[in-house]
Amino acid sequence: MNNSTSDLLNRLSESATIAMARMARELKASGIDVISLSLGEPDFDTPDELKQAGIDAINANETHYTPVSGTVRVREAIAAKFMRDNGLNYTSDQIVVSSGAKQSLANVVLSLVNPGDEVILPAPYWVSYAEIIKVAGGVPVVLPTSIEDDYKIKPEALDDAINDKTRMVIYSSPCNPSGSVYTQSETSNLADVLRKHDNVYTISDEIYELINFTPRHASLAAEPGMMDRVITVNGVSKGFAMTGWRLGYIGAPKWIADACTKIQGQFTSAPCSIAQAAAAAAVEADPSISKPMVDAFLRRRDAMHASLSKIPGINLNIPMGAFYLFPDVSELFGKSFNGNTLNNSDDIAMFFMEEAHVATVSGEAFGTPECIRISYAASDEILEEASRRISVAVSKLL
Ligand SMILES: Cc1ncc(COP(=O)(O)O)c(C=O)c1O
Structure with a gap:
C-alpha cells in the first residue's frame, strides 16, 4: 500500500x-x-428572527438543491444589502453564495491564481489566506506592518510590492487578527495604487463589517473605478452570530462570479438551502439587529x-x-x-x-x-x- x-x-x-x-x-x-x-x-x-427564517424554510419544504450560486431570493437580498450599506451596485448575477466566506475565498483564488502567481498579503493576515493560495499553487508575498502603523499597510509599500508576477492582493477590514479598520481615506489611498495595475485583483474581505466601532465601514469596491478590480467577500458568520449556518458570499465582476459558480458546481454545489433562507433574512434585517x-x-x-x-x-x-x-x-x-x-x-x-x-x-x-x-x-x-x-x-x- x-x-x-x-x-x-x-x-x-x-x-x-x-x-x-x-x-x-x-x-x-x-x-x-x-x-x-x-x-x-x-x-x-443567532437572533431569534433569523432562526425563525430557517425554521420557516424547512416548513415550506425549501429543502431541495438550489441553483449553484444561490436562490434568486438570497442573491437579490444580498445585492440590495450591498447597495443599502456599501453603495455597491451589484446585480444578482454578480453574487455567489457559498458554504461560508472561507469557501467564497477559495473559489475566487482558485478562479484567478495560476501556479507561480504572487498574491500579496499585508500582515497580519487571516491564517487561511496563505494556505488557500498554496492550494492554487500561488506564492504568498507577505508585507509586514507594525504596531506604530496600527498594523495597516502604507500605500507606498503596497506599490513597491506589486510586480509583473502579482495577480492578487487579499486583506480584511476590520482585520482578523489585528482588529484594525481602514478609514475612508486610507481605503481611497489603497485604491489609488491598485487602479494603476490592470493585472491585479483585490479581495476585500469584509466579513467583520458589522463589528466596527468606527462610525463608518469603507468598501474598497466603492472607490471610483474599482468595481472591475475588486471581489467583495462577506457573510453572515460574524455579524449575525451564524458561524454554524455556513453562509458566505461574494459580489464580483460577472466573469469572476461565473468562474466561482463553475468551481463550486464541481466541489459542493450550492450551500444549504435553509441557511440561504436565514441569510436572506439576515441581510434584509435592519443592521441594528x-x-x-x-x-x-x-x-x-x-x-x-x-x-x-x-x-x-x-x-x-x-x-x-x-x-x-x-x-x-x-x-x-x-x-x-x-x-x-x-x-x-x-x-x-x-x-x-x-x-x-x-x-x-x-x-x-x-x-x-x-x-x-x-x-x-x-x-x-x-x-x-x-x-x-x-x-x-x-x-x-x-
Ligand atoms: C477574516 C476572515 N475571513 C473569512 C472567515 C471565514 O468565515 P466563514 O465562517 O463565513 O467561513 C473568517 C473566519 O474566521 C475570518 O476571520
Missing part, C-alpha cells in the same frame, strides 16, 4: 487557530480549567485592553473592529520560566496555555511573529479572569 498523502496536502499547514482550540479541549478533558480565547466566533446565539452584540464587544474590548495594557511587556494597538486583541509580546522574548527561555510568540502562546491555562494563538500563523491573538468573544467575567491569569504568569518570568 502507498499511504503517502498528495504533495498538495503536504504543502498545507493545519489551521493554527483550530489546532490551539483542540489543545485547549484536550487539557479541559484532562480536568484542567482552561479559558479558551483562541477561536474566532461570537459567543452569542447586531447592536447588542457589538455593544458588548466594545465594552469587553475596553475592559480587556485596560487590564492587558497594565502588564509589563505587553503592547497593544486599539482595535477598532472585530473581536480580537493582537498584543505585541516581543518584549517578553528572551525571558525564562523554570529554566526554559521563551524565544518567540509560539513559546509565549504555549506558556500562557500551560502556566495561565489561557488559550491564545501565536502571531506566527498570521505572519506577524511578534504578536499573539486574543479573542474577546467571551463573557466579561471570563475575560477578567483570563487577564488576571496572564498577569500572574508574566510576573513569574525572569
Whole structure:
C-alpha cells in the first residue's frame, strides 16, 4: 500500500487557530480549567428572527438543491444589502453564495491564481489566506506592518510590492487578527495604487463589517473605478452570530462570479438551502439587529485592553473592529520560566496555555511573529479572569 498523502496536502499547514482550540479541549478533558480565547466566533446565539427564517424554510419544504450560486431570493437580498450599506451596485448575477466566506475565498483564488502567481498579503493576515493560495499553487508575498502603523499597510509599500508576477492582493477590514479598520481615506489611498495595475485583483474581505466601532465601514469596491478590480467577500458568520449556518458570499465582476459558480458546481454545489433562507433574512434585517452584540464587544474590548495594557511587556494597538486583541509580546522574548527561555510568540502562546491555562494563538500563523491573538468573544467575567491569569504568569518570568 502507498499511504503517502498528495504533495498538495503536504504543502498545507493545519489551521493554527483550530489546532490551539483542540489543545485547549484536550487539557479541559484532562480536568484542567482552561479559558479558551483562541477561536474566532461570537459567543452569542443567532437572533431569534433569523432562526425563525430557517425554521420557516424547512416548513415550506425549501429543502431541495438550489441553483449553484444561490436562490434568486438570497442573491437579490444580498445585492440590495450591498447597495443599502456599501453603495455597491451589484446585480444578482454578480453574487455567489457559498458554504461560508472561507469557501467564497477559495473559489475566487482558485478562479484567478495560476501556479507561480504572487498574491500579496499585508500582515497580519487571516491564517487561511496563505494556505488557500498554496492550494492554487500561488506564492504568498507577505508585507509586514507594525504596531506604530496600527498594523495597516502604507500605500507606498503596497506599490513597491506589486510586480509583473502579482495577480492578487487579499486583506480584511476590520482585520482578523489585528482588529484594525481602514478609514475612508486610507481605503481611497489603497485604491489609488491598485487602479494603476490592470493585472491585479483585490479581495476585500469584509466579513467583520458589522463589528466596527468606527462610525463608518469603507468598501474598497466603492472607490471610483474599482468595481472591475475588486471581489467583495462577506457573510453572515460574524455579524449575525451564524458561524454554524455556513453562509458566505461574494459580489464580483460577472466573469469572476461565473468562474466561482463553475468551481463550486464541481466541489459542493450550492450551500444549504435553509441557511440561504436565514441569510436572506439576515441581510434584509435592519443592521441594528447586531447592536447588542457589538455593544458588548466594545465594552469587553475596553475592559480587556485596560487590564492587558497594565502588564509589563505587553503592547497593544486599539482595535477598532472585530473581536480580537493582537498584543505585541516581543518584549517578553528572551525571558525564562523554570529554566526554559521563551524565544518567540509560539513559546509565549504555549506558556500562557500551560502556566495561565489561557488559550491564545501565536502571531506566527498570521505572519506577524511578534504578536499573539486574543479573542474577546467571551463573557466579561471570563475575560477578567483570563487577564488576571496572564498577569500572574508574566510576573513569574525572569
Ligand atoms: C477574516 C476572515 N475571513 C473569512 C472567515 C471565514 O468565515 P466563514 O465562517 O463565513 O467561513 C473568517 C473566519 O474566521 C475570518 O476571520
